[in-house]
Amino acid sequence: MSDSENKPSNFIRHIIDGDRRANKNNGQVVTRFPPEPNGYLHIGHAKSICLNFGLAQDYDGVCNLRFDDTNPEKEDVEYVDSIKNDVTWLGFQWQGEPKYASNYFPQLHDYALELIKAGKAYVCSLSPEEAREYRGSLTAPGKDSPYREQSVAENLDLFARMKAGEFDEGAKVLRAKIDMASPNINLRDPILYRIRKVAHHQTGNDWCIYPMYDYTHCISDAIEGITHSLCTLEFEDHRPLYDWVLDQLPELAHPQQIEFARLNLNYTITSKRKLKQLVDEKHVLGWDDPRMPTVSGLRRRGYTPLSIRNFCDRIGVTKVDGVVDMATLEFCIREDLEHRAPRAMCVINPLKVTIDTWDTETIEDLSAPRHPKDESMGRRTLKMTRVIYIDHSDFAEVPPPKYKRLTIGKEVRLRNSYVIKCNEVIKDEQGEIIELRCSHDVDTLGKKPEGRKVKGVIHWVSAEHSVPAQVRLYDRLFSEENPDAAAKDHNNEDSHFLDFLNPDSLTIMDQARVEFSLAETQAGDAFQFEREGYFTADPDSTAEQLVFNRTVSLRDSWAKTARK
């Protein structure tokens, strides 16, 4: 399977095609993926990664990984490391060494001096509160800061003293001199530098003034020779500022910023801030909790890099602010695992079955293919014994209409084994079914039974020759399609997205049994547990007990007909 062929086109590719026809940038394509290291990457970042790196690949260009690290208070090397790891895992390679906006702090400072000298920037001593008032509102123009017409000499002096640490945080900022009456608030003399007396994860205590995003990003792009600077829709209003800064610095290249819609997925959230909150407040077990839409969570859940890349290709790139159905993501992982996951049997909720017609001592080795359509995966051996387990849900005393599984007096096929018939149901004092007594038809191994049709096939494991496992079943993280909208609808200030966490997002099945051939399973190994779904061994697995995460269930048309 290849994911690099037949990539659907999109409006950004159209723009690039046009640029290449016009020989803009000598026809080169240089992109960048610019995360801030203040959290783990999520599926929405994967969309951006696939876009930026994919474009570079397809147009014989390059893509940089650049950490947008201008806010040391929220950033950490832990995030830097996880981001590098996740990008690599997704299958992409950045050009050269990872870049950091902080690499450019000296240049950024020099350009600031240039702007001041040109009368395009000034040091403003308004307090944050005053600055907000002076900014005006969405509908009302702002008014000029009293410091706006300070002399260049004074601005230079003040800025130098800001840099030297003479002022407290918040006391002064460097501002661009643009237009306080602009209908675009981003152009109302935006802040370029602020004072932050904190250590930076890359530059330590070298600086106590840090440049703002709008000032840093465009210059970083220009320094790196980025041709197409792709970002999400909320930065549309920032583009005039991106262009303004570069227009003041004519010695620099001028990349083109293009905005696309960020990814929204239903029943989950793609907000780094909120994901961090889930982790910090321990609503989940960590950034890599398999319920999280983070790259690390998806990886632990069992999603493959290819499935995620295919997903990103399928959903497309547009400017429409939409919501993608989780079913699309699930389809993509099933599509990949269908081909690559060996089949195995796992009884998640065991019900003891004794086959009275089977000799107590007899253990029969049965050979079964690892994949029904791919012989190259080889075969495994199943151990058939007198006492086996089947799943509780595969037996019903009073079967619903169209039920094809085991019921009293009826037959069912044991997958890769014999046809058995249920003769007796044994219950405990509470009336709970605790055991089935069955008989088997010796003439049904690898062949259809004589004179009758047995439709149902169920999976099973030998009681003795199977290994204990814990199976973690996951469901959607939130019970509402859009937790934020649900919180708003509740029209209640206290209501918020956490109120819609799905209490059943994790179900631990601790008594599961997997077939003997899985005894040597390693963390990360993926299987299709037949009739159940795709599962991946979790790093929590121990010598005593394997742990499997359900990546996704199989499509289940029975669940649909049973509901009717």
Added chain:
RNA sequence: UGGGCCGUCGCCAAGCGGUAAGGCACCAGGUUUUGAUCCUGGCAUGCGCAGGUUCGAAUCCUGCCGGCCAAGCCA
């Protein structure tokens, strides 16, 4: 009383003036020792609405309507 952007099937999405691709979901059949996979077929006289231009409009024009973004010394 403003600015920017967006509205094509339940969801995503092609389309760029010549008469509505595709995928997901869903429905109906076929194959099947996984109610899986696979295969076949169905699924927008219609493109937010209303006018207009044109031989011809989802594509151009005008006006409405609806949604999203932005008033961090966050990115």
